[in-house]
Amino acid sequence: VGGDVTATPESDDNEYLCPVTIGGQTLNLDFDSGSSDLWVFSTSTPSSEQQSHTIYNPAKSSTFKELNGFTWQISYGDGSGASGTVGTDTVTVGGLTVKNQAVELATAVSSEFVTDSANNGLLGLAWSNLNTVEPTQQQTFFANAGPQLQQNVFTADLRHDQPGSYDFGFIDTSKFQGNLNYVPVDNSQGFWQFTVDGYAVGDGATGGNSFSAIADTGTTLLLLDDNIVSDYYSQISSAQNSNSAGGFVFDCTEDVPDLTLQIGDYAAVVPGSLLNFSQNGDGTCFGGIQSDGGQGFAILGDVFLKAQFTVFDQGNVQLGFAPK
């Protein structure tokens, strides 16, 4: 048994939304391999915050069950967050069904979610030890689905300005080139965390120290240590760190170099075309590489994942990468 679901990019590839059916009601959710709560806009969300969102109404689901007294509260890397109550329902993603899945109903959401009208909640795909439900932590959709999957994996094939896909339970070899390159994962912090052994800018030599990184489908950009960020942008003559733009920008006419991340024997190339992320409207462009804010590990978000077919292997606690 498996599932294949389309991942549709919002404008500027800011996030990728996938249809999820909960108790017979379909909402578009943001699949996030950097968190472990499945939460939705619902009839419990204040009407002033519901705005033009699609909401889940548990009263209309014959399979919804309240988990009385259970609560959740989550905050995301950008400072946004949400909180609420909990129940269970039947959840289907791309034909793969999990019964009695914890579904978290938002009773409060931060302004970033209120204004992001296409996003009706998140489906967490990190490890269940990151789930925020109290008093009893809940399992993710992927953890619950694991036993019924032919292969205990999900894969991400995210694309620039076009629909991609997530597959659950199988590896579609038509979606990548060559062989998969696997790296061990340290899931002790709940992330898909692994070691990057070095980096190269453009066609320069591979160097630098090894560093920890997480594969995070819910982060838009490629967030790296400040030293690597400075080294990269030293190769773009007009690059500057702009407070008003919120990060490194450069003239849109510039030739933007590739970045290669050495992961074991695998050289993961992120093409310059993906590293010229968006236009600021004044002739400058915003870089796809930005600072990780000094948090001690790199966040390989969608800018990286658009360049690699990625296997999130729950059974063997490893990640697999291949070029597309």
Ligand SMILES: Cc1ccc(-c2noc([C@H]3C[C@@H](O)CN3)n2)cc1F
């Ligand atoms: C409005 C909004 C804000 C944040 C996020 C968001 N989703 O995943 C993540 C990253 C950061 C880390 O927290 C886990 N993965 N951030 C999504 C939103 F739609």
